[in-house]
Amino acid sequence: MEKKGAILIISGPSGCGKSTLLKNVYKDISDYYFSISTTTREPRLGEKDGVDYFYVSREMFEEDIKNGYFLEWAEVHGNYYGTSLKPIKKALSKGKLVIFDIDVQGHEIVRKKLNDLVTSVFITTPTLDELEQRLYERNTDSKEVISKRLDNARQEIKSFQKYDYFIVNDDLKKASKELIAIANIARVKSKLHEKEVIIKNWLNF
Ligand code: ADP
Numbered sequence: 001m002e003k004k005g006a007i008l009i010i011s012g013p014s015g016c017g018k019s020t021l022l023k024n025v026y027k028d029i030s031d032y033y034f035s036i037s038t039t040t041r042e043p044r045l046g047e048k049d050g051v052d053y054f055y056v057s058r059e060m061f062e063e064d065i066k067n068g069y070f071l072e073w074a075e076v077h078g079n080y081y082g083t084s085l086k087p088i089k090k091a092l093s094k095g096k097l098v099i100f101d102i103d104v105q106g107h108e109i110v111r112k113k114l115n116d117l118v119t120s121v122f123i124t125t126p127t128l129d130e131l132e133q134r135l136y137e138r139n140t141d142s143k144e145v146i147s148k149r150l151d152n153a154r155q156e157i158k159s160f161q162k163y164d165y166f167i168v169n170d171d172l173k174k175a176s177k178e179l180i181a182i183a184n185i186a187r188v189k190s191k192l193h194e195k196e197v198i199i200k201n202w203l204n205f
Pocket residue numbers: 012013014015016017018019020021134135137138169170171172
């Protein structure tokens with residue numbers, strides 16, 4: 001794969017505020033591409049196909065797995081979620097900062113495949129109680145679904161040290177500033193892998 005752009009992976013328990021934070025910081029990040037995942041979960045009220053996710057059946061998703069369409073995929077809370085390879089390749093070749101909102105399993109896979117392009121950040125609420133409150137206040141999921149997400153959160157939090165950075169999304173303004181700083185550094189860091197080009201240009205000048 002041609003390596004020109006950079007990847008920023010954002011993970012954290014469902015309901016911690018990843019989407020809210022991202023919407024808040026997009027205006028301050030230049031030349032990014034948000035990776036729209038494919039999922040088998042039902043769209044929430046207000047979500048749009050092709051904007052928030054591509055919504056497909058389990059059969060279609062399994063077909064795509066067989067055909068090798070995914071850079072990574074995982075089963076989270078009983079649904080499939082995956083990142084299609086093609087648009088990512090295209091965005092990277094254009095030098096974009098590709099932003100992924102994926103779970104801890106997806107993070108491990110992308111790290112293994114594209115380690116030198118990746119910067120990652122784990123986002124969470126100050127406490128599990130606060131997470132529960134946000135999930136109820138968001139009012140998009142049933143009690144059973146929320147309970148599943150909280151169970152998953154108890155496991156996911158254990159992986160936070162595998163990430164480069166950690167943000168506690170308590171004060172939205174403060175957390176947004178931290179995320180912008182991390183997005184900027186992700187680009188700078190990815191320049192490290194252009195070793196041959198950098199040396200060649202440096203010697204010629
Ligand atoms: P995620 O994308 O991680 O699942 P959302 O962005 O949907 O989470 O946020 C979950 C809920 O928490 C939403 O109702 C959102 O308005 C709220 N929220 C997000 N950030 C904060 C914050 N810093 N303080 C209080 N509530 C927040």
